[in-house]
Amino acid sequence: MPEVRDLRILIIDDNKKIHEDFLKILSFTESNTPSDIEKKLFGDVAVENKPLLPHFQIGSALQGKEGVEEIKKAIKEGQPYALAFVDIRMPPGWDGIETIQHIWEVDPDIQIVICTAYSDYSWEETIELLGQKENLLILKKPFDSIAVRQLAYALTKKWQLLQQSRSYTRLLEEKVDERTSSLQELLSRTRGTLESSADGIFVLNNDSGVVDYNTKFLDIWNIPQSIIETNKGNLVLDYIAQQAENPIEFTNMIVDLSKKPEAVKVKKFNFKPERIFECYSQPYKIKEEITGRVWSFRDISQRIILERKLEYQALHDSLTGLPNRELMLHKLQHALERAKRQQSLFAIIFFDLNRFKLINDSLGHAAGDELLKLVAKRMEFVLRQTDTLARLGGDEFVLIADSINSELDAGTIANRLMGVFKDTFEICGHSLSVSTSAGVSLYPRDGTTISELLRHADAAMYRAKSLGTSQPHFYTVELGRQIAERLELENDLTNALSNDEFVLYYQPQVDARTKKILSVEALIRWQHPKKGLLLPIHFIPIAEETGLIFSIGDWILKTACEQNKRWQEKGFPKIRVAVSITLKQIKQANFAQKIKSILEETGLKSKYLELELSEKALVRAVDWPENPLADIRAMGVNITLGDFGTGDSSINYLHRIPLNRLKIAQSYIKNINLNNSDEVIIQSIITLARKLNLNIVAEGVETQKQLEFLQSNHCEEIQGTYFSQPITSEEMQNLLNK
Incomplete structure (x- = not known):
């Protein structure tokens, strides 16, 4: 049996990184005194006969078969492993369950910790496959280093105690076999051993007469001298049974063993007050002849407290003390x-x-x-x-x-x-x-x-x-339907770019007086294979949430620049193309460089590109330390503030961003001749823009009266269905050709 400082732990996992992590977690330095370690692991809980924290020898195996061979080798060399951490999934070889089954065929004493995720076997499935074992625990991923060390400490200690118990039992058997003299001579020669044991030892003959016992046994059970002096073992055991929380269960075990002289029994019992003992009973033999029975009682209360503490930590949230996900799922299954x-x-x-x-x-x-x-x-x-x-x-x-x-x-x-x-x-x-x-x-x-x-x-x-x-x-069912539709749309959106399902439409922005086209706004549409042509409102918010906005936004910018360059090469008037951008795009670390690269790749001069952002995006971009808009404006790219008057911007923000133009929100334009207050707001915006030397674009112009009002108030550019709906690039080319 390995000494205290040489307890061996085997890590069986197909991931080498996991082996490195376990090695770091279970490493021991000489500067850590035993009391310090125990306080870190378990607090100031008083533990009788506290041992030194073991120095673990860590073994490694990348597959189940390799692990079993390593265990066989260790047993052959007389240095068995106390504990194995076994991963539940180790393709392409055995999984954790099969590995453990083979391990226990080789060494049924080794303590096992299954390392598993929530999606692997449940506790019930594990028990069904492996049986109810006291040397089996489950450790859920991701690991907590303290939990791993606690498991290692508690389980190797448990294994060590079991080995000590068996070693002592073997010692008794050897001594019994060696004795040819009277039982009294045997007991006198083993008195020193009995008294040195931390367990309470009680020896009976075949007639239930008291043969021997140690002082620890008397101290544990506080047995009156009057009962001991009767020399009747059944009275002593009955007295012990009355201290059990379930006396009948303890008595039944005594009766059962009396009918089976060859039987060996190890069982835990709860005793009053709040004590837990491991009761070990085996035949007492002299020269292979059963002459009685040996009882051993070990106080395992502190060990059980530690195990229960570990179990509590595994099933409860460390911050609030509430049940965690694992315990919640267990309770939910019961419900x-x-x-x-x-x-x-x-x-x-x-x-x-x-x-x-x-x-x-x-x-x-x-x-x-x-x-x-x-x-x-x-x-x-x-x-x-x-x-x-x-x-x-x-x-x-x-x-x-x-x-x-x-x-x-x-x-x-x-x-x-x-x-x-x-x-x-x-x-x-x-x-x-x-x-x-x-x-x-x-x-x-x-x-x-x-x-x-x-x-x-x-x-x-x-x-x-x-x-x-x-x-x-x-x-509700309707909510479920909406969620399903959204998930389906989100899934379709993932492949839309590679399937070439996006298309750009263009809406001209014209001189309010001459009707000359000065620029066009590029508007994305999604030609969905099942739902038909979808407007941005149906998919751009999803793209922002999923992060697809970056690839889609890049496609819009590049496609719009390429199209504008083609129109110029065909001899059409050189106009700007406007593209709306989101705050997420602006906050890309390389957004300014990306704009520069697209312009270089497409050959479009920067003055013919216009970026439009909302008031909300403007406010947040201004306050962002790495705001790239100044660098983009320095390239010569035009910057427009869209939907002005509907958001959070102020004159202060307008001074801090190098804008070229303001676009009056459509919500104001539609109320011309209907709401005097909105007309006053439009006039104020135009006046403000002139003072800031910014051009003005009115969006959403649909009627002659709206146009006349804007003309009379010196609005420079208009955009809306009064002049043209958003149209395809081919239709836009025809419009430019007029």
């Missing part, structure tokens, strides 16, 4: 099975804190953590006894509302939980008003599987967040 069996209802309520990222970013993560703890405490205070509240991570919480009678019950529970946000939260000297969005799904109406119910509750929560409602939002 689902009960609802199916009883034909009853239950609800899943998804909660998400609004503006949590803003709080984290502005006040720091410590404030965010404190808020999450306060939210959890408030929610727990209003829970029903049958409810389960879990934290999934971040600012997401899930409530399992079991034993409800109707949708109304679920709404009442959700509203009660949302009510805890009415009062402000005192965080780091700040009084914060925090709100939440909640989505609800019901079994069986909204799904009959855990994944369906969670997905639908999550979707309902995001709909509540988008609506800005203070009420819980219930999942």
Whole structure:
């Protein structure tokens, strides 16, 4: 058996990086004293006879078969492994389950930790395949280094204790075999060994007479001298049984062993007050003849406390103490099975804190953590006894509302939980008003599987967040249909560029008096194979959310520049082409260089390209330290502020961006001759633009009266259906040809 400092751990994983990570986590330095390590791992929990933290010998195997051979070799060399961390998936060889089965054929004592993700085998499936084993634990990915060290410490210690116990038992057997003299002589010669043991030892003969015991045995059970002096072992064991939390179970074991003299039994029992003992019983032999029975009692209370602590940490959120995702899924499975069996209802309520990222970013993560703890405490205070509240991570919480009678019950529970946000939260000297969005799904109406119910509750929560409602939002079939359509559209959008499904339309911007075309705005359309021609409003927001806006935006810029260059080469008047850009595009690290590269590649001079951005994008771009607009303007590219008057910009922002023109929002233009206030605003915008030496474009001009008003107020350029709808490049070429 290896010494304390030479406990061996085998890592079986097909990923070499994982081996490196385990080696770092389990490394031991001489500067770490045992008490320091134990305090870091387990706090200030008092542990009797605390051992030194082992120096682990780490072995490695990249495949299951290789790991089994390594274990065989270690056993042959007399240096067996105490613990193996086994990955659940190791293609192309054995998976973790098959590997463990082969390992236990070779060494049934080795402690096993299965390293697995949430999508792999469930605990129930693992038990079904491997059986209920005390030397099997599951470690979920991603790993926590402290959890790994705790597992390594506890399980190697457990293995070591088992080896010590067996070593001691073998020692007793050897001594019994060697003795030819009387039983008293044997007991006297082993007295020193008995007294040195940390276990309570009790020896009986075949007639249940007391042969021997050690002082530790008397101390553990506090057995009265009057009972010991009877020399009746059955009375002693009965006295011990009365201290068990389940005396009948302990007594049944005694009776069962009395009928099976050859039997060896190791079993854990709970004793009062809150003590846990590992009871070991085996035949007592002299020259292969069974002459009695040896009982050994080991106090494993501290070990069980550590194991339970590890289990708690594995199933609970370390910040709030709430059940984590794994325990929530386990509880949800029970709720689902009960609802199916009883034909009853239950609800899943998804909660998400609004503006949590803003709080984290502005006040720091410590404030965010404190808020999450306060939210959890408030929610727990209003829970029903049958409810389960879990934290999934971040600012997401899930409530399992079991034993409800109707949708109304679920709404009442959700509203009660949302009510805890009415009062402000005192965080780091700040009084914060925090709100939440909640989505609800019901079994069986909204799904009959855990994944369906969670997905639908999550979707309902995001709909509540988008609506800005203070009420819980219930999942509906219509919401599911909309989500499915959006997901389908998102999937189609991923391939639209490579399938050449995008096309640019062009709408001219003309001189308000001469009607001469001065520029065109490039407008993207999506020729969807099933849905037909789609306007940007149907897919550009999705492109921004998914990040596809970068590749789509590059395509628009390049295609528009190429088309304008072709028109110029054909001898048409040299005009500008305007392209709308988003804030995400502006914030690309290389956006200015990208514009320069596109102009060089297409051969279009910079003065014939115009970039249009919204007021919202302008405000955020100005405040961004790496704003590229000045560099782009320095190239000679025109910059236009679109939809002016509808956003957040001010004169201050107009001074800080090198603009060429302002585009009056269509919402004002359509109210000409209908709303005097809007006419005054238009006049003010034109006056402001003139003072800032900016050109003015009126967007959305549809009628003669609108045109006349703009002409009378000296608006320079117009754009709208009064002159032309957005048209294809071929139609635009015909228009330029007139």
